[in-house]
Amino acid sequence: MSERLPALREAIRKLLPEVEGVLGLRRGPAGIVTPHLFVAERAGELDALAIWPKEPLPDVLRKILKAHPTAKLAVVCRRCEERGIVEMSKHAQIDLARVTLIGLQCTRAEAEFCRCAKPATIHARITVGKPGEGVADRVTDDFLKKDQAGRLAFWKEHFLHCIKCYGCRNVCPQCFCNVCALEDETWVETGRLPMPVPPMYHLVRAMHMTAKCVACRECEETCPTGIPLAIHFRLIARDVEEMFKYETGAAIEQSPPHFLVLEEGEYERTGLPH
Amino acid sequence: MYEPKIIGFLCNWCSYRGADTAGMARLKYPPNVKIVRVPCSGRISPELVLRTFREGADGVMVLGCHIGDCHYATGNHRTAKRMPVLRNLLAYSGIDPERFYINWVSAAEGEKFATVIHQFTEKIRAMPPFSEVVG
Numbered sequence: 001m002s003e004r005l006p007a008l009r010e011a012i013r014k015l016l017p018e019v020e021g022v023l024g025l026r027r028g029p030a031g032i033v034t035p036h037l038f039v040a041e042r043a044g045e046l047d048a049l050a051i052w053p054k055e056p057l058p059d060v061l062r063k064i065l066k067a068h069p070t071a072k073l074a075v076v077c078r079r080c081e082e083r084g085i086v087e088m089s090k091h092a093q094i095d096l097a098r099v100t101l102i103g104l105q106c107t108r109a110e111a112e113f114c115r116c117a118k119p120a121t122i123h124a125r126i127t128v129g130k131p132g133e134g135v136a137d138r139v140t141d142d143f144l145k146k147d148q149a150g151r152l153a154f155w156k157e158h159f160l161h162c163i164k165c166y167g168c169r170n171v172c173p174q175c176f177c178n179v180c181a182l183e184d185e186t187w188v189e190t191g192r193l194p195m196p197v198p199p200m201y202h203l204v205r206a207m208h209m210t211a212k213c214v215a216c217r218e219c220e221e222t223c224p225t226g227i228p229l230a231i232h233f234r235l236i237a238r239d240v241e242e243m244f245k246y247e248t249g250a251a252i253e254q255s256p257p258h259f260l261v262l263e264e265g266e267y268e269r270t271g272l273p274h
Numbered sequence: 275m276y277e278p279k280i281i282g283f284l285c286n287w288c289s290y291r292g293a294d295t296a297g298m299a300r301l302k303y304p305p306n307v308k309i310v311r312v313p314c315s316g317r318i319s320p321e322l323v324l325r326t327f328r329e330g331a332d333g334v335m336v337l338g339c340h341i342g343d344c345h346y347a348t349g350n351h352r353t354a355k356r357m358p359v360l361r362n363l364l365a366y367s368g369i370d371p372e373r374f375y376i377n378w379v380s381a382a383e384g385e386k387f388a389t390v391i392h393q394f395t396e397k398i399r400a401m402p403p404f405s406e407v408v409g
Contacts, residue, residue, distance in 0.1 A: 143366075148365075148368055148369075148370060149368065150368070151365075151366065151367065151368035152367070152368025152369070152407075152408065153368070154368070155367055155368055156368075156409075181321060186321075186325070187321045187324075187325060196328050197327075197328070197369075197408035197409075198324050198327050198328060198364070198367060198369060199367070200321075200324055200325065200328055203320075203324050203363060203367060204320065204321050204324065206363055207320040207321075207356070207359070207360060207363065210356070210359050231366070232363065232366055232367075235362070235366050236359060236362065236363060236366075239358075239359060239362050240359065243358065243359075244355070257355055258352075258355060258356070261348040261351045262341065262348075262351045262354055262355070266355075267341060267354055270354055270355070270358040271358055271361075272354055272357075272358060272376055272377075273376075273377050273378070
């Protein structure tokens, strides 16, 4: 981790004259790491540059780009954030032409922490660190071994602790809708705790994250009660890859499956009756 | 023996007409399915299916036009894309995906409609009530 920080600082310093700002993480005076826009006039702030703990930047980037419609920015991104930025550009939230990606490669330990299958950036022009190998997601694989009753009991136990703080939605780098189904009384009843079965809040969110979840595991990290939320998202991501041959945030030109009509062979893979 | 409560979302142009055809041919099928007519099976959002289960349905069925026959050209492509994902999600949540049924019934297939309703009702009847399973 130590050798990546100076290298990243150098990369940002070199890039600063070319862009209006570089979005990264900065360690504040109290030691808390927050997103920060580094600009050429205050290059000294780069001394406080930080890379860990990670913090999702795509949504911050989206808001800055929206507020400044002509600004050209660079952003420090790990593979998950890169996926998020690519997905947002597909949903017309970020103009990729105005963004320079600085890819920060995750270490083995960081990949283990996130149970990340693909931690190496692929779109970033400038990269810092050595591309790492992915690790198996044991939590999800173990969950898959459970039978139906076991799965139901597993989620009932976990969702019993859910306090519906909406933290997982708020931190999600892919939740950018102006109108949120989770705030609609029709689907998610205010004050209904513990969760009903089926747990509307979590399943509606899982459906809305189909082909969008970038596997950053921020929802799990932010959850005050430690619910392993990523399990749903990752299992669905596997299904989407199998059925629709779509990998979130991989190919910039490939449209998400819900934008398109059925293509050759897709129907056969959905398992629906003929 | 308990009588299962089943909600069937039927598209206006094919499956609902298919139910009419079955009725006109005086085909017998179990009365457990409460039919909700919708403009297109693509209208059935995952939220709607999940809420139907939350309100206590033992089974949910979505019937639409055959692929290629949709009144809105590609409305049922949407169904074919998100319903299988929802089905898998139910399985990952510990809810039997067999309680959720998707099929295509055209306006002429009255017989198929009766068979589909019959088979699904019997399948749900053989399972314990949903409220008992989820406790």
